[in-house]
Amino acid sequence: MISPSKEDLVTITLNGVEVEVPNGINAVEAAALHGKEVPHYCYHPKLSVAGNCRMCLVEMGTPMRDRSTGEAILEDDGSPKIGWVPKPVIGCATNVSAGMHLRTESDLVTECREGIMEFLLVNHPLDCPICDQAGECRLQEFATDYGRGFSRYIERKNVKPKRTRLGPRVTLDDERCILCSRCIRFSQEVAKDDVLGFVDRGSFSTLTCFPGKELSNNYSLNTVDICPVGALTSTDFRFKMRVWFLKETKSICTESSTGCNTIISSREGVIQRITPRRNDLVNDTWMTDSGREIYKLVKAENRILRPSVDGKDLPLSEGISSAVRILKDRKVGVVASCKSTLEEQFLTKLVIDATNAQVYIRGHFGEDDGILLSADRTPNLRGALINGLTDSYPEDHLNGLNEALASGELESLFVIDEDLLASGVDQENLKDVDIVFLGTHSHATSNMARVVLPSFTVFEKEGSFINKSFIVQAFEQAIPGPVGLSSQVEILSQIINHLRVDSDPLDAKLDGVWKSMGEVLPDLMGDCDFRSLVKAPFQIDGSKWSHLDFVEKNALNFESVKGVQV
Amino acid sequence: MAKTIVLERKPLSFSERTYLPQIATGLKTTFSNMFKPKVTLQYPEEKPHIPNNYRGVPTLVKDPNGREKCVSCQLCEFVCPPKAIRITPGSVPEDQEQREHVEKAPQEFEINMLRCIYCGYCQEVCPEEAIFLQDQYSSSGYSREEMINNKQKLYELGGTLPDRHYKWDKKKQAEVHGNTH
Ligand code: SF4
Ligand code: SF4
Ligand code: SF4
Ligand code: FES
Numbered sequence: 001m002i003s004p005s006k007e008d009l010v011t012i013t014l015n016g017v018e019v020e021v022p023n024g025i026n027a028v029e030a031a032a033l034h035g036k037e038v039p040h041y042c043y044h045p046k047l048s049v050a051g052n053c054r055m056c057l058v059e060m061g062t063p064m065r066d067r068s069t070g071e072a073i074l075e076d077d078g079s080p081k082i083g084w085v086p087k088p089v090i091g092c093a094t095n096v097s098a099g100m101h102l103r104t105e106s107d108l109v110t111e112c113r114e115g116i117m118e119f120l121l122v123n124h125p126l127d128c129p130i131c132d133q134a135g136e137c138r139l140q141e142f143a144t145d146y147g148r149g150f151s152r153y154i155e156r157k158n159v160k161p162k163r164t165r166l167g168p169r170v171t172l173d174d175e176r177c178i179l180c181s182r183c184i185r186f187s188q189e190v191a192k193d194d195v196l197g198f199v200d201r202g203s204f205s206t207l208t209c210f211p212g213k214e215l216s217n218n219y220s221l222n223t224v225d226i227c228p229v230g231a232l233t234s235t236d237f238r239f240k241m242r243v244w245f246l247k248e249t250k251s252i253c254t255e256s257s258t259g260c261n262t263i264i265s266s267r268e269g270v271i272q273r274i275t276p277r278r279n280d281l282v283n284d285t286w287m288t289d290s291g292r293e294i295y296k297l298v299k300a301e302n303r304i305l306r307p308s309v310d311g312k313d314l315p316l317s318e319g320i321s322s323a324v325r326i327l328k329d330r331k332v333g334v335v336a337s338c339k340s341t342l343e344e345q346f347l348t349k350l351v352i353d354a355t356n357a358q359v360y361i362r363g364h365f366g367e368d369d370g371i372l373l374s375a376d377r378t379p380n381l382r383g384a385l386i387n388g389l390t391d392s393y394p395e396d397h398l399n400g401l402n403e404a405l406a407s408g409e410l411e412s413l414f415v416i417d418e419d420l421l422a423s424g425v426d427q428e429n430l431k432d433v434d435i436v437f438l439g440t441h442s443h444a445t446s447n448m449a450r451v452v453l454p455s456f457t458v459f460e461k462e463g464s465f466i467n468k469s470f471i472v473q474a475f476e477q478a479i480p481g482p483v484g485l486s487s488q489v490e491i492l493s494q495i496i497n498h499l500r501v502d503s504d505p506l507d508a509k510l511d512g513v514w515k516s517m518g519e520v521l522p523d524l525m526g527d528c529d530f531r532s533l534v535k536a537p538f539q540i541d542g543s544k545w546s547h548l549d550f551v552e553k554n555a556l557n558f559e560s561v562k563g564v565q566v
Numbered sequence: 567m568a569k570t571i572v573l574e575r576k577p578l579s580f581s582e583r584t585y586l587p588q589i590a591t592g593l594k595t596t597f598s599n600m601f602k603p604k605v606t607l608q609y610p611e612e613k614p615h616i617p618n619n620y621r622g623v624p625t626l627v628k629d630p631n632g633r634e635k636c637v638s639c640q641l642c643e644f645v646c647p648p649k650a651i652r653i654t655p656g657s658v659p660e661d662q663e664q665r666e667h668v669e670k671a672p673q674e675f676e677i678n679m680l681r682c683i684y685c686g687y688c689q690e691v692c693p694e695e696a697i698f699l700q701d702q703y704s705s706s707g708y709s710r711e712e713m714i715n716n717k718q719k720l721y722e723l724g725g726t727l728p729d730r731h732y733k734w735d736k737k738k739q740a741e742v743h744g745n746t747h
Contacts, residue, residue: 129639129693130670156740162669163660239657239670242640 010098015105027058027091027102036104039113039142041228042180043092046284047189053120053180055142056091057112059084059103088112113146121147123158123203125175133230135243139178158203166196167215169235169289170224177207177231183223190286190371190556191219207231218373221289225275236292237273246272249478250534252465254339254458255291256366257376257552259467262287264295264459264478271295271459271479279537281471282557288373297457298479302442304454305482316453316486323436323451324498326412332357333401333410333433336389337417338364338378340488341463342472343513345380345387346520347492347506348416352389354499358410360401362423363394368553374468375551382466385545386524393548397424405429412436416488419443438491455488456481462510463489464533468552470542474533489513616701621686623702624677625724626717627695629732633665634721635696638672642688642697650681651688667737675717679705695731698724 009020014034021030028038029045041053061084064073073081082101088108096102103109121143128134160174184196184207195213198205209215215223224232246265253260253274260283265273274295276287297303307319314322332355336348352359361384368375384390398418402425404410412434413420421427421444430448437449440457455461460481464474481487493508506512510530518525524540554560581587607614616622629635638655656673658665688697702723707713715723 127669129641130637134639156743156745158745159737159741162667239638239655241655242644244644245640 010096010100012096012099013101015103021096023097024095027060027094027096027104028056030096031058031091031102031104038091038104039138039145040092041138041178042182044182044185044226044285046286047182047185047226049093050181050185051090051093053116053178054090055113055116057088057116058091058094058109059106060089060094061085061101061103063099063101110146113142114148117143117146118148118152120178121151122153123175124178125157127176130239131173131176131230132233132238132243133176133227137230138228160206164208165214165235166209166232167220170215170220171233171235171238172207173231173233174206176229177227178229179205179207180228182226182228183207183232186219186223186226187215187217190222191217192371193217193219196223218288218290218369219286219371221292222276222286225285234273241267241272247478249476250277251459251475251478252379252467252473253287253291253294254379254465255288255294255377256372256374257379257381257468258283258372258374258555258558259379259465259471259473260287260291260372261473262291266459266479269479271298280557281469281539282467282473283372284556286372286556290373295459297441298459300441303440303482304442304446304452306484307454308452310450316484316491319451319453320491320494321498323414323453324495326434326436326451327351327355327357327414327495328499330355330411331409333404333413334359335398335401335413335415335418335420336361336384338362338381338384338394339417340380340383341461341465342380342383342387343463343510343517344416344488344492345383345389346513346517347489347496349387349389350496350506351414351492351499354496355414357414358404359389360398360404361390361394362398362418363396365396365551368551368555370553371556374555374558375553376468379467380465382468382470382542382545385548386466386521386540393550399424401425402429405433408432414438415445415449418445420445438488453491454482454485455491456485461487461489462530464530466540468550469539469558471537471539472528472533473537474530476534616703620701620703621684621689621699623679623684623705623715623723624682624686624688624697624699624720625702626675626720627698627724627727628721629729630726631664631732631735632726633668633734634671635694635729636672636675636692637668637670637694637696638675639670639693641691641693645687645691646682647685647687648681648683650678650683652676652678665734667734667741672717675720677715677720679713679715680710695727695729698727700724 008023010023011018011020012030014031014036019034021033028040028043031038038056038058040056042050043056061082063080064083065071066073075081128140134140162173162175164172164174166172179198187196188194195209195215196207197210199208200206221234224234245267249264251262251264253262261277261279263275263277264271274292276283276285278285306313307316308314309319309322334348334352334357336345336359338361363381364377365375366377381394398420406429410433414436417439435449436451437446438453438455439446440455446452459478462475462477464472466472490508493506497505514530518527528538552560626636638653640653643651643653653672654674656671658668658671684699686699689699
């Protein structure tokens with residue numbers, strides 16, 4: 001890794017201008033801080049420095065000193081004389097220090113870049129028209145800036161395999177590879193699954209998997225993201241859509257309590273792919289492969305697309321009034337969800353208060369992989385704690401509910417998202433209760449419900465989650481929801497308005513929900529509103545819950561001190 | 567303010583009042599045209615000559631080896647101002663005969679001729695020289711659906727055009743001549 005940056009600033013001279021940069025960062029980052037791009041391929045801020053592409057060449061110098069006296073040597077005009085290193089140096093492996101001089105825009109540097117580009121393009125297949133990387137390709141971009149525009153190479157180009165299967169999700173086009181080794185370093189350093197390497201020499205060099213191995217770990221698609229060219233392609237996204245058609249929406253991955261920051265790319269309301277978004281406090285620049293598959297839920301076969309009452313499809317408004325009839329003035333149990341957003345949980349709490357209901361909530365747990373996939377497989381368990389849906393740490397079953405049902409304490413159930421039969425509730429016990437189900441996909445429980453209120457997946461709504469480090473992160477709506485349906489927030493607000501006829505109707509916009517949340521939880525939410533959260537996530541104080549046994553283990557950017565990051 | 571000038575109208579002379587000279591002049595034009603070459607066409611039996619650079623209906627063309635040239639890069643779909651083009655990209659299986667080194671081709675390709683404005687941008691932008699506005703100028707149909715040319719129709723309209731590059735064949739040559747790895 002690059003030398004750890006001490007936060008003290010040093011003054012360097014960048015292209016003749018004195019600027020301040022953190023001590024010890026490399027020249028590429030230092031120049032970027034001041035708006036100067038140093039083109040690079042092999043350097044990646046989250047990987048070790050390999051220094052093999054030579055694209056980042058810059059000129060470096062230091063003020064000269066007299067060896068005997070140690071005094072600065074001056075030019076004729078009195079300015080300090082700079083001893084320039086006679087040959088350019090690679091910026092990615094040059095760490096800045098006080099007084100250093102850097103030139104990123106000189107003629108020599110430009111010539112270097114042009115030379116490197118020409119070499120990189122010698123055997124390049126130039127198949128941009130069919131390359132998935134086109135439009136977001138570093139090679140394409142720098143060829144525009146430093147390319148020659150025509151080729152002096154009259155020999156035949158190399159022909160290499162164009163569709164090698166490296167693993168179940170990654171396809172390699174060897175001709176396009178520029179041998180930067182980012183993918184190799186990623187596999188070694190981040191995924192800790194050392195399967196990739198180069199074989200052969202010179203222009204015969206080829207990226208390959210070690211014999212008998214394949215690139216099949218749950219982080220393999222990150223190599224596709226960091227490949228600066230189109231050599232590594234996602235088998236799922238390959239040849240599906242050109243990137244310039246994609247609308248990008250900031251979102252949060254719901255796979256686990258890590259809350260990886262993501263970008264949802266969609267075209268005309270159809271999601272095409274999910275990629276990670278850099279957040280140095282959460283996921284750096286990575287995400288899991290499994291998290292990228294979640295978009296398939298939108299078009300899943302068991303998606304509920306129509307509201308129904310007693311098995312009959314009805315408009316949503318009638319579904320809601322039937323739900324209210326079932327919930328009003330009866331002995332109600334509410335099964336809340338750790339998968340709901342913060343706002344939905346807040347409204348669920350209002351439903352509970354309005355019906356004097358018993359609350360039940362369960363968690364979903366799995367293996368912790370020590371990188372990004374945490375053991376808590378719900379995105380918002382901490383939201384449930386903050387909204388007061390539970391005081392204790394949720395277990396992965398609903399046995400409490402089962403007992404309550406067996407003793408006949410409950411007449412109606414309001415179930416949000418959970419499958420009761422898969423949570424330890426006996427079917428027998430559900431016979432005599434009326435179930436209202438609010439969720440996105442059908443399962444055994446939704447099939448038993450009297451009222452089914454279908455709603456939006458995470459891609460079709462906006463909201464926020466609290467991740468394992470108690471960071472509140474917002475996500476935006478990527479695609480429109482199915483016709484005739486409404487968001488959970490809208491449905492819950494309407495139910496609450498029907499239940500509390502004498503209070504003022506709720507504002508079903510997220511801004512309104514955040515206002516009421518600020519009133520109920522002033523010390524946690526302060527006066528933050530949803531729109532500013534979208535721009536800047538914030539961390540809340542989780543020490544109140546530090547006595548709970550959070551299941552997350554130490555992982556990337558996360559130290560498990562009973563769940564509270566220090 | 568502009569100044570208004572009132573013009574005096576000259577009174578008509580005697581010969582002018584008879585109208586005869588005017589009629590004679592008119593008839594002269596009529597009769598002289600009877601002896602000039604015909605310029606009107608009996609459309610649709612007779613069809614006009616279409617110059618080579620005419621921009622008619624956009625069509626897809628094949629290369630002389632019968633391979634479809636379009637690789638579904640979707641640049642024409644992107645550039646088309648009225649969004650007349652719709653492409654579903656597809657990949658070409660590795661073992662197809664006559665199509666070595668071809669990786670990508672459109673699964674479906676539609677041009678809505680009710681939207682197309684015959685601007686020629688698609689031809690201009692195509693990196694594969696696969697789409698051309700050729701000599702078809704009349705398209706008609708009974709329904710909106712009929713006015714959408716699908717891939718099959720586009721290739722029928724386009725036919726085969728000479729190729730200057732044969733890039734897939736060149737690649738095959740390079741492979742055969744020992745540049746493989
Ligand atoms: S496949 Fe991509 S990331 Fe890997 S070495 Fe080649 S160019 Fe670099
Ligand atoms: S000619 Fe113009 S309007 Fe017609 S399909 Fe081509 S780009 Fe679109
Ligand atoms: S016709 Fe040309 S521009 Fe349009 S998709 Fe095919 S190759 Fe690309
Ligand atoms: S980025 Fe510095 S050598 Fe590649």
